[in-house]
Every structure is written in structure tokens, then in C-alpha cells.
Amino acid sequence: MEAVSALDLDAQLMLRVREGDNDSFRLLLEKHRNPLVHFLQRMVQDAGASEELAQEVFLRIYRSRASYEPSAKFTTWMFRIASHVALNWLRDEKHERAAERIDGPGIAGKKQAGRGEDAPAREIRDRHPSVEQTLVYENKLQEIRDSIAVLPAKQRAAVLMHKYEEMEYSQIAQALECSESAVKSLLFRAYETLRMRLAHLA
Amino acid sequence: MDIPATEFHMTNCPSEDLLLDYAAGHLDPAQAAQFERHADSCARCAELRASQSAVWLTLDEWEPAPVSENFNRELWRRIDADEASRQRGWGETLKSAFWKRIAPLGLAAAVLTGVLVVNHSDRPTAKAPSMVVTATDADQLERTLDDIQLLHEVDATTATPEKVM
Numbered sequence: 607m608e609a610v611s612a613l614d615l616d617a618q619l620m621l622r623v624r625e626g627d628n629d630s631f632r633l634l635l636e637k638h639r640n641p642l643v644h645f646l647q648r649m650v651q652d653a654g655a656s657e658e659l660a661q662e663v664f665l666r667i668y669r670s671r672a673s674y675e676p677s678a679k680f681t682t683w684m685f686r687i688a689s690h691v692a693l694n695w696l697r698d699e700k701h702e703r704a705a706e707r708i709d710g711p712g713i714a715g716k717k718q719a720g721r722g723e724d725a726p727a728r729e730i731r732d733r734h735p736s737v738e739q740t741l742v743y744e745n746k747l748q749e750i751r752d753s754i755a756v757l758p759a760k761q762r763a764a765v766l767m768h769k770y771e772e773m774e775y776s777q778i779a780q781a782l783e784c785s786e787s788a789v790k791s792l793l794f795r796a797y798e799t800l801r802m803r804l805a806h807l808a
Numbered sequence: 809m810d811i812p813a814t815e816f817h818m819t820n821c822p823s824e825d826l827l828l829d830y831a832a833g834h835l836d837p838a839q840a841a842q843f844e845r846h847a848d849s850c851a852r853c854a855e856l857r858a859s860q861s862a863v864w865l866t867l868d869e870w871e872p873a874p875v876s877e878n879f880n881r882e883l884w885r886r887i888d889a890d891e892a893s894r895q896r897g898w899g900e901t902l903k904s905a906f907w908k909r910i911a912p913l914g915l916a917a918a919v920l921t922g923v924l925v926v927n928h929s930d931r932p933t934a935k936a937p938s939m940v941v942t943a944t945d946a947d948q949l950e951r952t953l954d955d956i957q958l959l960h961e962v963d964a965t966t967a968t969p970e971k972v973m
Binding site for chain 1: 862865872
């Protein structure tokens, strides 16, 4: 466990939540909602399910407020719960089959439906993308999603925490409840797969 | 590009986590420069550096969907429902704990009462025959007295002829 001697702000807020201060919980929610939902979106690749799972994570955090002890960084604790929830979801055979279905062409449509009229993201950056540009971007995005989806669940979680959450090896190890060397091994294998599948896209 | 990890280390190249840290921009400038100098003279590391950096840039393009506007509202609804169900759960647990404790006590009390009632009802039953016996004794005593008197009369009757004779 990392030392949390100089309590990070999140841990301080959580201690106040433990005392019954719901406003502190609202602050934590505002701060971590987007990173958490985005991690789960990439993890389970189902916009609707990812929000439900993120709510489940916050619900568990709120539920365990009375027994909260800041023994680890708040985000590490939060991502440990999130990984647990996501790995369980992926382990479920029914969801696994659903994920395989939507990993196909359907997933783009589903994610776009989640975005509403703002989607896709490239359209925001390039004000007037051509149809061809949009198609190229969508294909590229699909290859990225597929490449992440083929990774074993734990490798996937490790890569997403390393790449998008910029977590250190020790934090990822705590979140996935394994050793740092195991995390490095997960990352090496995952990035090896991704290099084979994605390097040509850059 | 597929270099086995063992081969990678056999060539005295930097460890693979250094490559990951380099691509992630986590190395300090001196370490990054050292790695670059090595990669410039090593074909394998140059290829790994290029492909890992490419993967890193490609993954940057995967932008997540925005979070629903009603996310917080829905979360608070779930929290409220959860709190309410937990309170109900506690009430039910307490109730069931109460009944779990009370039920054996009640059963024990019922059994004890039953035993007492049976014992109590046994005693009058034992006395009742004695009362009956008492009534019977009075009749019997009367009959016995009658019998004794009859015997005396018989004795007297049988003794008288002998005296006569």
C-alpha cells in the first residue's frame, strides 16, 4: 500500500463523506465521474452498461463510507472497485456474447447513439470532414476498439489504466490486486498484441 | 514486428518497461536521451520505439462518448433506493432476529405449561378415587356391621338349643 501520509484531497473528501457530508461526495463524483465512465466504456465497450457499472462503483463507494480508511490513494481504490465490477461483467457469459456482437459494426452505432448529436468526436475537431474522412476515421476507431476487445480482460484493464488514466505500475498493481511485475508482464503482452495490430494505423 | 522478450534482453537492450515509459513520456530528459542514443544504433529497439510510439498515438484517437446528462440524478436515485432498502433490511433483520429468539422461548414456555397442566391434572385424578373409596367404605362398613350383627344372631340361635338340650 502506498503511504497516504499527506492525505490527498480525495481521501480528505472521503473522510468527510464518512462523517455524513454528502456535498463532499458530490465533489468526488464531479471530479471522477468522467474518467471512471470513460475507463468502463473502453473496458466493456457498451455505452449503456458502462454508465450502469460506473454508478455501481459510486454506489459501492458511498455504501462503504462508514468503514473508509485512507490506506491507499482514493483513485487507486476507486479503480480497484471499477476493475472488479468490469471484470465480473465481462466474465458473465451472457455479456461476453453481447460484447462480441456489438464489437462488430454495431458498436460504432451504439456508441454514436450514446453521444447523441455531438458524435463522432472527429467531427468536432474537423469542422467539415468529408464523408471519406469520416469513414476512414470510423474504420480506424473500429480497429482500435477491436484490438482492445481481443485482449484478455486483465491485460485490457492494465493497458487502459496505464494509457488513459496515466496510473503508475504500483497503482495498477493495487487496482488489479497483483504484483508490479505481474502488471509489467500484462502490459508487455498487451502492447505486443497492440503493436502487431495497430502500428500500421499511425 | 514480433521480437520475443528473451531475444530483446539478450542483446543488452534496455528493459521493455523503459520502452513503455519512453513512449508514455514518463522518462526524464536524460533517460529519454540515453534511450534514443541506444535506439539510434540498434535496429530492434528503433523498430520497437517506432511501433510503440505509433500505438500510443493511435490510442489517443479513441475518444470516449460523453457521459449522460442524467448520470448524477440516476446515481442519487439508486443511492436513495439502496439506503431505503438497507434500512428496511435492518428492520427486517432485527424483526427476524427478535422472532428467532422469541420463538424458541415461546415454544419452551408452551411445553413447560403443558407439562405443568398435565401434572396438575394428574393430582386431582389421584384424589378422586380416594373420595369415591370413602363413600364406598361407608356402605361397606354398614354392610359389614350388618353382617356382624347377623353372625351374632346366628350364633345366638345355634347356641340356644344346646342349652335346652
